[in-house]
Amino acid sequence: MLSMLEWLCAQLMESEVTGIVGAEKNAHNPTRNDYRCGYRPRRLDTRMGTIYLMIPKLRHRGYIPFFITEYKRSEATLIQVIQEAFVQGVSTRKIEKLARSLGIENISRSQVSEMTKGLNEQVEFRSRPMTGRYPVIWIDALYEKVRVDGRVISMAVMVVCSVNEQGQREVLAIEPMMDESKESYSQLFQSLKQRGLETPSLVVTDANKGVIAAIQECFTGASWQRCKVHFMRNILAHVPQKEKEMFAAQLKEIWLAPSAELARQRARELSEKYEKRFPKAIEILEEGVEDSLVFSAVPELDARKISSTNMLERLNKEIRRRTNVVGIFPNPDSYIRLVTVYLIEYAEDWSVSRAYLNPKSIHSLLLNIA
Secondary structure, three states, rough: OOOHHHHHHHHHHHHHHHHHHOOOOHHHHHHHOOOOEEEEEEEEEEHHHHHHHHEEEOOOOOOOOOHHHHHHHHHHHHHHHHHHHHHHHHOHHHHHHHHHHHHOOOHHHHHHHHHHHHHHHHHHHOOOOOOOOOHHHHEEEEEEEEEEEOOEEEEEEEEEEEEOOOEEEEEEEEEEEEEOOOOHHHHHHHHHOOOOOOOOOOEEOOOOOHHHHHHHHHHHHHEEEEOHHHHHHHHHOOOOOOHHHHHHHHHHHHHOOOHHHHHHHHHHHHHHHHHOOHHHHHHHHHHHHHOOOOHHHHHOOOOHHHOOOOOHHHHHHHHHHHHHHOOEEOOOHHHHHHHHHHHHHHHHHHOOOOOOOOOOHHHHHHHHHH
């Protein structure tokens, strides 16, 4: 049975990768989307035993087999949410219903107790010391319904990601926040500094006033890049629905400009063209365009990747797919544990995948700073 499972997993991976790449293995296809680039070993613990998979690698993107993200982590991480439910006194019937929906059968108190030992790994991951330089960091928030003091609230969890000196992505922090105030962000940044984070060159976030003030206070000398995607959403919120697509197409041209000066010129032309029709949208554009073009002052790095928090947006979307099956979390710890274990999985794959930013560009940036 174990050999059959290993063979089936290999067939599923090849089929999935073929769909992603757009071509069979060793087959020529001029419309392919990517290329195979060898394999990497990966241990997978199943109820029938342990198997070692050879995960296909792709040249231009990371690849995680769907059955690992959907099964392994649903069993290993959401079981810890179930553990929290036991502790909080949630009825066994409700817990068993949740477990069955995740493909987990016959959960007992002794099994939950045994799984608690695995929580040490999460604590160590969230508080691990940092070594080396992290020149760019991205910050974004997740919101979930969590039960606190007997009532359900919408709680924020800040996810901080960065690239190291080799250009590889890393998850630096996963911290809960009751609000996005300057004080909350300052505490987050101070904890990062205590763990060894030096002032980054660039911090990419949305335009939350609390995070901006905290960056100025805690990361003196760092540049703040306003996420162009969030910025566009703020602008388009004041454009009539029937004209959004047309206006958005012209708006995007600002950040596609090959130089900052041409970008500013395009912004001025757009303002002159629409200032009477969409005055509020143009007001927001004029107030924030400079903050959204800060990335142009760092020509060493890939502008597409440092001008927005899209990298975190994609990550957050994947996390929400898994948290949606829980609904309301029994307490903040259960939510943090689920998110943390999932991000540990992602961090492991990032460490062996292709660099997110070119290491040479990172080295060039650090030399210019020095």
